[in-house]
Amino acid sequence: MEWTKQIGRYVVVMLLQVLLFDQLQLWGACHPYIYILCLLMMPITLPHNVDMLIGALVGLVMDVFCNSLGVHTAACILVMFIRPYLIGALVNDKDRLNEQISLRSIGMEAILRYVVIMVIIHHLMVFALAAWSWSHIGFVLLETLVSSLVTILIIIGYNILKYR
Amino acid sequence: MQNLLKILLRYSNFLVFIALEVAAFLLIVFNNAYPRSSVLSTANDFVAWQNTLVSEVSGYLSLRSENEALAAENADLRNQISSISSEQTGEDIHFMPAKVVQMTTDELHNYLTINRGSNDGIRVGQGVRNAEGAVGIVRTVGRNYSVVLPLINTHTNLSCRFTKNDYIGTLQWDGKDSRFALLADVATHMVVNTGDTIVTSGLSPVFPEGIPVGIVENSILNEGDSYYTIRVRLNTNFKRLKYVEVVQNAAQDELEELENGMD
Numbered sequence: 540m541e542w543t544k545q546i547g548r549y550v551v552v553m554l555l556q557v558l559l560f561d562q563l564q565l566w567g568a569c570h571p572y573i574y575i576l577c578l579l580m581m582p583i584t585l586p587h588n589v590d591m592l593i594g595a596l597v598g599l600v601m602d603v604f605c606n607s608l609g610v611h612t613a614a615c616i617l618v619m620f621i622r623p624y625l626i627g628a629l630v631n632d633k634d635r636l637n638e639q640i641s642l643r644s645i646g647m648e649a650i651l652r653y654v655v656i657m658v659i660i661h662h663l664m665v666f667a668l669a670a671w672s673w674s675h676i677g678f679v680l681l682e683t684l685v686s687s688l689v690t691i692l693i694i695i696g697y698n699i700l701k702y703r
Numbered sequence: 704m705q706n707l708l709k710i711l712l713r714y715s716n717f718l719v720f721i722a723l724e725v726a727a728f729l730l731i732v733f734n735n736a737y738p739r740s741s742v743l744s745t746a747n748d749f750v751a752w753q754n755t756l757v758s759e760v761s762g763y764l765s766l767r768s769e770n771e772a773l774a775a776e777n778a779d780l781r782n783q784i785s786s787i788s789s790e791q792t793g794e795d796i797h798f799m800p801a802k803v804v805q806m807t808t809d810e811l812h813n814y815l816t817i818n819r820g821s822n823d824g825i826r827v828g829q830g831v832r833n834a835e836g837a838v839g840i841v842r843t844v845g846r847n848y849s850v851v852l853p854l855i856n857t858h859t860n861l862s863c864r865f866t867k868n869d870y871i872g873t874l875q876w877d878g879k880d881s882r883f884a885l886l887a888d889v890a891t892h893m894v895v896n897t898g899d900t901i902v903t904s905g906l907s908p909v910f911p912e913g914i915p916v917g918i919v920e921n922s923i924l925n926e927g928d929s930y931y932t933i934r935v936r937l938n939t940n941f942k943r944l945k946y947v948e949v950v951q952n953a954a955q956d957e958l959e960e961l962e963n964g965m966d
Contacts, residue, residue: 598727
């Protein structure tokens, strides 16, 4: 039941990503990748290897929509690799980790730190790999800053609305 | 042996992580070099269908300006027909109309997807233009859709020439502004003025000669450089690209075969 919900949310979030957020080309440097909400909030109950494979799959699907084969895949695998270690460091009460990771299960301070760190790592990796050269480093950092801010606001906002 | 297995098991997560990342990086490298996968790109029928849907909806919201653009394009096409019929170049070139179903303009590697594919005779390496000027080069072909590498992609190189004296240069993009590109390889003994017209050179079979590309915005010559840094204002407005034409040169196969034979 839990996993049908997770997959349902993935479909809805992916539709929003592709139909809405990929179409916004507002400030030139703003490409929020809200789809990683699904990866970040997944419960940590599966084996770590399976988690990373799910990450690879989700990244690959996003790559197909962006003509950037491999870029999102690499970033999502990294996010899924770091995830259990970061959660282990941020959350003391290990019993709560059977649920999905949300504001309700780990608290405001932990979820804020978790989402900020993960989103910045993911976005930096995506934009750096897409640029594939050091000559655009300034633009890559600007893109990461602006887009991460929007993604973080959306993920935290979703948590506040749904899991307070 | 047993110890080795133990170590492998202990670090299996890390090994899986490394293996997956290596695979992802190989994908990136091969996609940068030869992006030929029509399934894993927006040339994929399903992905392009979704993009078509989005562009249909947004198309209704901009019907008026679209009509104006179409009228202008029609007029331009009529002019082209008359000029083509009057000159006897001996080249067999066909223009296939296509609609842009997806496009990015503010990334470093911009792409656009058009609603024509191998079923319509589109092939990798064909040029794409619109009424305003050159747009880009076909990079990946699916059955019904194709991905085009526009002039505003840092991977694109296009051979161009000055109309006033036929000097050749290479058009590249610096990733900053979709209205401007840079013209490289222009030696300093030539005089470059603001407002000089740049057109396609016709040196490759991608584009016939003389398709407008842009006009010189400014040129900088740093001391000690042997080449100009020339900023070109592109004719094509990529921000509102809707309809394009694919240039199909009947001699393209033969020319490419000859060029490959030279290597």
